[in-house]
Amino acid sequence: xxxxxxxxxxxxxxxxxxxxxxxxxxxxxxxxxxxxxxxxxxxxxxxxxxxxxxxxxxxxxxxxxxxxxxxxxxxxxxxxxxxxxxxxxxxxxxxxxxxxxxxxxxxxxxxxxxxxxxxxxxxxxxxxxxxxxxxxxxxxxxxxxxxxxxxxxxxxxxxxxxxxxxxxxxxxxxxxxxxxxxxxxxxxxxxxxxxxxxxxxxxxxxxxxxxxxxxxxxxxxxxxxxxxxxxxxxxxxxxxxxxxxxxxxxxxxxxxxxxxxxxxxxxxxxxxxxxxxxxxxxxxxxxxxxxxxxxxxxxxxxxxxxxxxxxxxxxxx
Ligand code: GLY
Numbered sequence: 001x002x003x004x005x006x007x008x009x010x011x012x013x014x015x016x017x018x019x020x021x022x023x024x025x026x027x028x029x030x031x032x033x034x035x036x037x038x039x040x041x042x043x044x045x046x047x048x049x050x051x052x053x054x055x056x057x058x059x060x061x062x063x064x065x066x067x068x069x070x071x072x073x074x075x076x077x078x079x080x081x082x083x084x085x086x087x088x089x090x091x092x093x094x095x096x097x098x099x100x101x102x103x104x105x106x107x108x109x110x111x112x113x114x115x116x117x118x119x120x121x122x123x124x125x126x127x128x129x130x131x132x133x134x135x136x137x138x139x140x141x142x143x144x145x146x147x148x149x150x151x152x153x154x155x156x157x158x159x160x161x162x163x164x165x166x167x168x169x170x171x172x173x174x175x176x177x178x179x180x181x182x183x184x185x186x187x188x189x190x191x192x193x194x195x196x197x198x199x200x201x202x203x204x205x206x207x208x209x210x211x212x213x214x215x216x217x218x219x220x221x222x223x224x225x226x227x228x229x230x231x232x233x234x235x236x237x238x239x240x241x242x243x244x245x246x247x248x249x250x251x252x253x254x255x256x257x258x259x260x261x262x263x264x265x266x267x268x269x270x271x272x273x274x275x276x277x278x279x280x281x282x283x284x285x286x287x288x289x290x291x292x293x294x295x296x297x298x299x300x301x302x303x304x305x306x307x308x309x310x311x312x313x314x315x316x317x
Pocket of ligand 1: 165185186187195196197218219220221
């Protein structure tokens with residue numbers, strides 16, 4: 001039995017292992033672990049306490065995928081519900097659909113009996129307000145929601161330093177089944193309704209028992225364009241080793257044209273349970289935990305550099 005997570009999975013990885021040791025499925029373990037990250041108010045990239053969009057509203061994205069049959073559930077831009085990973089799993093279990101967004105996702109969460117909660121914590125609100133005060137004129141800030149050209153301000157306010165975050169969990173249970181889950185509040189100060197890679201099967205996550213699983217954090221716009229999580233698994237399907245598959249999927253991102261904020265991390269497992277973390281940064285780590293270990297361990301990610309493509313304020317006119 002195996003769990004691997006992004007670094008911020010620390011608050012949930014031990015509970016997830018208890019689920020596996022208790023005979024729970026990989027899907028149960030992924031959901032249980034991610035719920036604890038979503039509940040952590042100190043993690044400003046996931047769930048309750050996550051940084052809001054440009055208008056100060058917390059919008060959450062999450063998805064879960066079962067590698068035994070490729071069933072998947074996802075929610076995007078979900079407001080007011082602190083456990084989007086559980087709502088995503090209900091989408092998988094109860095609907096003939098894969099992905100709900102916005103008002104429909106919130107309506108479904110209510111129908112499933114999930115409790116509403118104000119997700120914007122005071123520290124997150126203060127950071128949002130301070131950031132916007134630095135760059136937006138006071139008259140614009142006072143009437144931000146009514147601005148007819150909100151798009152002009154998103155790139156001024158959007159902070160590349162706060163595009164990071166998101167949590168990834170991959171589990172392999174006693175039956176050898178793989179599951180993967182991802183949850184995020186997305187890019188801080190994003191345009192309302194922006195959805196990143198996290199709830200998009202193939203972009204932010206992918207699992208197939210026959211080959212392996214992968215999950216991303218980093219700039220969602222890149223992973224969407226290159227279908228990064230699917231690429232990792234697909235390259236393993238094509239016979240590459242897990243290390244080669246990850247390097248190849250990361251290298252694909254350097255082929256993207258246009259202007260975008262560069263930065264990608266992903267974790268991957270192959271069907272034999274070998275695991276590797278990858279990052280475009282030099283100092284990134286991930287966590288792993290097998291049933292033979294007393295506690296989770298931290299491992300360095302393999303650095304695969306990406307070219308820088310970000311310049312600010314180019315859309316102002
Ligand atoms: N990778 C998370 C996001 O871009 O929203």
